Amino acid sequence: MALSSALGRLRWTAIAEGISYLLFALTMPLKYFMEIPGPNKVVGMAHGVLFMLYVLLVIQCAYLYKWSWKVTGIALLASIIPAGTFYVHAKYFGEQQNVRS
Secondary structure, three states: OOOOOHHHHHHHHHHHHHHHHHHHHHHHHHHHOOOOOHHHHHHHHHHHHHHHHHHHHHHHHHHHOOOOHHHHHHHHHHOOOOOHHHHHHHHHHOOOOOOOO
16 A cells, blocks of 8 residues: 555545544543534544545546546545445455556
8 A cells, every 4th residue: 555646545434533533432432422523523534534535536546546426426425424434445445556656
């Protein structure tokens, strides 16, 4: 998984975005039930940035690797489903490694 290719960057971002989504879900109870908003602000900002980066990289890879609308849609949909990016990372992004970098 090299960062030198668009797909490599997408794969790393998919993992980071998935982790941030799960961490964000953990910090929500801290904010609303324990009245500790600090971690939620930090994780929420990181998750927002990673989400936007993930969407941009999916669009870039869809263009570069000529992904079908179905694959592109699944990759984008995965970003709003908890742990969805882990699924597309394993199922779709690995299969594209031999395609143009």
